[in-house]
Amino acid sequence: MSFEPDVLQGFVQRYLDTVGGSSADEVAALYAEDATLEDPVGGGEVHIGRQAIAGFYKNLEGADVKAELLSFRAGGHEAAFLFAITVAGAMRIEPIEVMTFNGDGQITSMKAYWGPQNITQL
Amino acid sequence: MSFEPDVLQGFVQRYLDTVGGSSADEVAALYAEDATLEDPVGGGEVHIGRQAIAGFYKNLEGADVKAELLSFRAGGHEAAFLFAITVAGAMRIEPIEVMTFNGDGQITSMKAYWGPQNITQL
Numbered sequence: 001m002s003f004e005p006d007v008l009q010g011f012v013q014r015y016l017d018t019v020g021g022s023s024a025d026e027v028a029a030l031y032a033e034d035a036t037l038e039d040p041v042g043g044g045e046v047h048i049g050r051q052a053i054a055g056f057y058k059n060l061e062g063a064d065v066k067a068e069l070l071s072f073r074a075g076g077h078e079a080a081f082l083f084a085i086t087v088a089g090a091m092r093i094e095p096i097e098v099m100t101f102n103g104d105g106q107i108t109s110m111k112a113y114w115g116p117q118n119i120t121q122l
Numbered sequence: 123m124s125f126e127p128d129v130l131q132g133f134v135q136r137y138l139d140t141v142g143g144s145s146a147d148e149v150a151a152l153y154a155e156d157a158t159l160e161d162p163v164g165g166g167e168v169h170i171g172r173q174a175i176a177g178f179y180k181n182l183e184g185a186d187v188k189a190e191l192l193s194f195r196a197g198g199h200e201a202a203f204l205f206a207i208t209v210a211g212a213m214r215i216e217p218i219e220v221m222t223f224n225g226d227g228q229i230t231s232m233k234a235y236w237g238p239q240n241i242t243q244l
Contacts (some may be wrong), residue, residue, distance in 0.1 A: 003165055005237055025169055042124055042198020045148075052186055071193075073203055073218040073235035076164020080218040080235035082204055096195040096202040098220055113195035113202040113220075 001103050005074035010078050011105050016067035019085070026030045028054035033107040039112035040095075058061045064088045077101050123226050127196035132228050134201050137191035141207070150176035154228040161234035162217075174241045186210045199223050214242045 003011075012062050028050050031037070037047040037056055047056050064087070069081040080098045087093075095114035102108050125133075133155040152174050153159070159169040159178055169178050186209070193194050202220045209215075217236035224230050 006238060040197055041200050042196070042200075046185040071216075071218070073240060074237055075162055075233075075235040076165070078163050078235065080202065080220065082164075084220070094193075096193070096204070096218065098202065111201065112199075115196055117127060118195060 002076045003074070003101065003105075006071075007105075008074040008077075009069075009072050009080045009102070010063070011101055011107075012081055012099065015107065016069055016082045016083060019035055019057075020065045020067045024054045024057035027057045030107055031110075032104075033035050034045075035106070035110070037058060037110045039110065040115060041111050041113050043075060052120065060087075070094070077103075092122055094097055094118050094120075124198045125223065127194075128198040129227075130199075130201045130223070131191075131194050133202055133223055133229075134194060134203055134221065135191060135231065137189050137221075138191055138205060141179070141182065142187045142189045146176045146179035149179045149182075153232075154224050154226075154230045157228070157230050157232070159232045161232065162237060162244070163235050171240075182209075192216070199225075208244070212244055214244055216240050216242075 009082045015030055031050050031053050033050050037053050047053050052092045067088045069085055070086045072110055073080045078100045082096050084094045093114055095112045099107050137152055137243045153175050157170050159175050169175050178203050188208045190206045192206055200222045204218050206214055206216045215236055217234045219234045222231045223228050
């Protein structure tokens with residue numbers, strides 16, 4: 001299974017647009033039922049399943065979040081990308097994320113690589 | 123198992139320095155005996171084991187290769203990074219790579235995300 005790079009970039013852009021301004025359930029709906037989410041990688045916690053993933057995004061709900069794609073790379077049914085997320089105009093984080101997708105374009109796994117050194121106070 | 127971000131960045135910088143100017147066997151020696159390499163992701167081929175990995179890097183041997191780290195993110199025993207590789211001063215490729223490491227600092231897996239759209243003719 002493989003997607004053209006612009007299709008994968010469309011999936012990622014939809015994800016970033018949804019993170020900025022939608023409910024946790026709307027973000028979780030972009031994930032497959034049995035998807036996994038690790039954010040940050042190495043943080044010791046992997047969220048498994050759409051319900052757990054919705055719980056993770058509850059942390060962002062109601063905050064003024066903007067997400068901007070900075071660099072995008074495609075590969076088969078996977079994508080790796082550098083982006084910036086700005087929270088309440090006060091904090092900017094620049095993670096690299098890796099996502100895999102199923103044939104329906106749902107996210108099957110997400111891993112976010114970032115740490116305190118990738119946070120800027122604005 | 124987890125490494126400090128600057129230790130992981132040191133592993134990655136050593137890898138990039140070795141890719142630029144060393145033999146295929148020297149690059150392969152940075153990998154664990156049973157490591158895997160997928161470059162590019164989605165290309166349909168995963169190289170398994172240090173011998174197969176050395177075979178992959180033979181393609182670069184003898185070429186004038188420079189590798190420059192552009193963005194680095196750490197997570198546990200993993201790293202994700204954007205870098206530029208310049209071949210013979212004629213072609214520049216900017217992949218995002220994801221690497222995992224074992225406790226000895228050897229690379230246990232490498233995945234490189236890039237495609238034709240990430241190549242610039244110089």
